[in-house]
Amino acid sequence: MTSNRPENASAADHSAQVVVLGAGPVGLTIANYLGQIGVDVLVIEKLDKLIDYPRAIGIDDESLRTIQAVGLVDKVLPHTTPWHAMRFLTPKGRCFADIQPMTDEFGWSRRNAFIQPQVDGVLYEGLKRFANVRTLFSRDMVDFSQDPSGVTLRMRTAEGVEESVRACYLVACDGGNSYVRRSLGVSFEGRTAPNQWIVIDIANDPLGTPNVYLCCDPVRPYVSAALPHGVRRFEFMVMPGETEEELGKPENMRRLLAKVLPDPDRVELIRKRVYTHNARLAGQFRVGRVVLAGDAAHIMPVWQGQGYNSGMRDACNLAWKLGLVVKGLAGESLLDTYEQERRDHAKAMIDLSVLAGHVLAPPKRWQGTLRDGISWLLNYLPPVKRYFLEMRFKPMPQYRQGALVAASPALKNSPVGRMFIQPKVLTDDGREVLLDEVIGSRFAIIAWGNDPTWGLSAEQVAFWRDLGTCFIQVLPSAQLKAERALADGVIRIGDSTGRLKEWFGHYPASVVVLRPDRFVAGLAIPQTLDKLCDALVRALALKAAAPSVVAPSKVA
Numbered sequence: 360m361t362s363n364r365p366e367n368a369s370a371a372d373h374s375a376q377v378v379v380l381g382a383g384p385v386g387l388t389i390a391n392y393l394g395q396i397g398v399d400v401l402v403i404e405k406l407d408k409l410i411d412y413p414r415a416i417g418i419d420d421e422s423l424r425t426i427q428a429v430g431l432v433d434k435v436l437p438h439t440t441p442w443h444a445m446r447f448l449t450p451k452g453r454c455f456a457d458i459q460p461m462t463d464e465f466g467w468s469r470r471n472a473f474i475q476p477q478v479d480g481v482l483y484e485g486l487k488r489f490a491n492v493r494t495l496f497s498r499d500m501v502d503f504s505q506d507p508s509g510v511t512l513r514m515r516t517a518e519g520v521e522e523s524v525r526a527c528y529l530v531a532c533d534g535g536n537s538y539v540r541r542s543l544g545v546s547f548e549g550r551t552a553p554n555q556w557i558v559i560d561i562a563n564d565p566l567g568t569p570n571v572y573l574c575c576d577p578v579r580p581y582v583s584a585a586l587p588h589g590v591r592r593f594e595f596m597v598m599p600g601e602t603e604e605e606l607g608k609p610e611n612m613r614r615l616l617a618k619v620l621p622d623p624d625r626v627e628l629i630r631k632r633v634y635t636h637n638a639r640l641a642g643q644f645r646v647g648r649v650v651l652a653g654d655a656a657h658i659m660p661v662w663q664g665q666g667y668n669s670g671m672r673d674a675c676n677l678a679w680k681l682g683l684v685v686k687g688l689a690g691e692s693l694l695d696t697y698e699q700e701r702r703d704h705a706k707a708m709i710d711l712s713v714l715a716g717h718v719l720a721p722p723k724r725w726q727g728t729l730r731d732g733i734s735w736l737l738n739y740l741p742p743v744k745r746y747f748l749e750m751r752f753k754p755m756p757q758y759r760q761g762a763l764v765a766a767s768p769a770l771k772n773s774p775v776g777r778m779f780i781q782p783k784v785l786t787d788d789g790r791e792v793l794l795d796e797v798i799g800s801r802f803a804i805i806a807w808g809n810d811p812t813w814g815l816s817a818e819q820v821a822f823w824r825d826l827g828t829c830f831i832q833v834l835p836s837a838q839l840k841a842e843r844a845l846a847d848g849v850i851r852i853g854d855s856t857g858r859l860k861e862w863f864g865h866y867p868a869s870v871v872v873l874r875p876d877r878f879v880a881g882l883a884i885p886q887t888l889d890k891l892c893d894a895l896v897r898a899l900a901l902k903a904a905a906p907s908v909v910a911p912s913k914v915a
Contacts, residue, residue: 371511371525373495375401376685378512378524380539381532382409382494384475385653385670387482389530391429392678394489395800398685401524402486402494403514405533409483412630413560415475415667416571416586417443421756422671423467424781424877426478427793428800431485432467438477440587441468444570450577459570464858466781466793472571472586475667498522500538503529505648527685529649530677532670535637537655543646549639549658549709555597556636557606557615560629564591565620576618583619590629593619603633636660638709644698652677657705665708672756676701679800679875680762683901688826690900696761700776704756762874764881764894770866774879779871780862785836785853795877797852802828803873804892806885807863811870812846814885819892824848826901833859 377393379386382404390400418439426432444459460469486492497517504511512524531539540547564585571584582594595615597606605611612631616623641656653670660666677697683689758776759765766773781794802823804811811830812820823830829850836853845851854860863869868882872895880899883891895901 372522373401373493373524375399375493375524375526377401377528377530377681378403378510378526379530379532380500380512381534381653381655382406382479382483382496383532383534383653383670384415384479384482384667385674386530386532387479387486388425388429388671388674389532389652389678389681390492390494391431391482391485391489392674392800393682393685394486394492395429396682396686397491398682400489400492401526402492403498403500403512403524404494404496405499407497407517409476409479411476412632413474413476413558413586413590413592416472416584416592417667418471418473418478419668420463420465420467420469420471421675421778422668423471424465424778424795425671425675426482427466427795428675428875428877429482429485430488431481434481434485435473435478438473438481438587440472440569440585443468443470443472443585445470446570446572448572448574450575452574464780465778466795472584474586474588474590477587500533503539503542503649505529510648527648528681530681531649531651531655532653533655535639535654535658537651539649540641540651540655543649545646545651546642547639548642549637551635551637554599554636555603555633556594557597557603557631557633559593559595559612559616559631560586561591561593562589562627562629564589565622565626566591579618581618597633606633607631640702640706640709644702645694650677650681650694650697656701657709659709665711669705669708672704673697673701675876683899688902690902692900693762700756700758700761756878758878762880762899763878764891764898766868766882770882773882774862774866774871775882777879779873779877779879780858781877782854782856782858784833784859785839785855787839787851791855794852797831797850798829798873798877800875802826802875802880803831804828804888805831805833805871805873807833807859807869809869809885810846811849811888814888815892816889819889822896823892833863835860 376399379390379400379402382402386402390402393400423432426435442459442461444457446454447456448454462469486494498514501513501515501521503513509525509527510529512529513521514524515521531537533539566583569585571582574581579598580596584592586592593616613623616626620626637658638660639658641651644651644656652673654666656673657669658666659669680693680697684691684693756778763776766775783791784794784797785791786797804823809832811832830848831850831852833852833854836855839851839853866882868884870883870885870888872880872891874880880895881891
């Protein structure tokens with residue numbers, strides 16, 4: 360099947376299959392994914408370079424797994440601090456919540472500190488691997504329009520020269536004040552927090568203590584966070600009547616830092632900025648051939664570190680679907696599942712972030728007193744305390760409808776629509792690697808103990824292979840050395856940690872179909888796999904494919 364190409368491209372100054380507006384982390388991640396599967400991408404950025412001032416400071420395991428999927432995690436990890444605990448303090452300094460989830464079910468530390476510009480830089484440099492990805496800086500969007508075959512954009516260079524762009528699709532990652540969202544007339548409902556916060560970043564950390572502390576001081580709440588490379592971040596609530604200009608004066612900066620440092624004059628200031636916290640959600644994430652992602656679709660307070668990570672979930676969910684549609688391998692209806700799957704979870708993360716902000720700085724004094732009393736009671740209710748301290752309250756994404764085939768209602772706590780685990784596995788040649796290194800950026804059909812192609816017709820096997828699907832047989836590691844017939848093209852791996860056996864043991868199924876974003880698309884046993892695969896073809900609007908359309912694994 361031929362790939363989709365933008366029509367009327369010859370009349371435009373630039374053309375691409377996909378235009379990504381905004382060179383932030385979401386846009387850069389989408390461009391990296393599409394680049395590695397051969398999609399022609401043009402990234403357009405209003406600024407003359409990447410933003411260099413720190414913004415997000417928390418990156419989670421799901422985001423690291425997404426960066427792993429585009430082959431850049433090894434370059435990102437040196438800019439992170441794994442297992443970063445978050446501790447809430449009472450006004451007197453008592454720690455009433457020490458949140459440090461230690462799970463690594465997705466292959467990485469659940470909570471990590473990082474400095475966003477350094478990771479954005481890695482994502483940007485990653486684009487240089489692909490001749491099919493181009494980036495244009497200093498381009499100000501003038502307007503855009505769409506028709507049944509594509510999107511046309513007009514933009515202006517720093518010199519005032521107007522240029523046009525023609526593309527099949529536009530992905531708007533142009534921030535909370537998104538020009539594209541406003542031009543489309545899409546609502547952005549929610550509220551703005553009544554208080555601003557001043558953020559102060561300091562080099563050569565004058566405290567040096569690890570982790571992040573949120574002090575629930577009723578006079579002036581503040582945050583103290585240790586970041587990689589010896590950077591310390593302080594955040595102080597801006598009180599009514601204060602302005603950014605006044606707080607930036609040396610005497611007022613000294614007064615703020617005196618709350619947290621014994622010698623507020625002996626610091627190496629990197630920068631300071633005042634932020635307003637918003638909690639808003641777009642009324643829709645897609646209008647025709649234009650898709651919103653990241654802050655253009657949702658913004659949230661920083662207190663759970665989920666603004667950045669929610670945007671990365673958007674990128675992870677959208678990129679593979681857009682790639683299939685642009686290549687003509689799936690119908691456009693697949694893009695409908697992006698909003699269907701992501702919007703509810705984005706709202707849940709907004710609500711959680713707002714709640715965490717109220718814990719740090721309750722709107723009313725009596726709420727702070729209630730919070731402190733409840734924190735004492737938690738010490739006497741270990742199960743409840745574990746629920747909070749291990750972050751089990753964090754709503755993990757689970758898609759109940761969309762690009763999947765739901766399990767039988769009789770199956771309680773179904774894994775369908777949830778992210779699959781990523782344990783270390785043993786390859787046939789004796790190497791221990793993370794599971795995604797075997798799969799690559801593609802679909803996977805994984806069977807416990809059995810041949811994953813058994814039960815499929817030759818036509819079905821050919822169809823899924825042409826999509827680039829990875830067929831994997833999982834065995835106990837001890838069985839890898841046994842002589843055993845293996846179907847052509849099937850990869851064997853050893854369950855070296857026992858986690859895969861444990862996972863399959865929870866459900867009445869021995870075969871799992873994974874989407875390219877590592878979410879479970881469906882469950883089966885060998886005798887029902889054919890029916891599941893047929894149902895998935897319909898659910899994902901898949902079409903016949905040309906061979907080798909997605910990136911292979913690193914260790915296949």
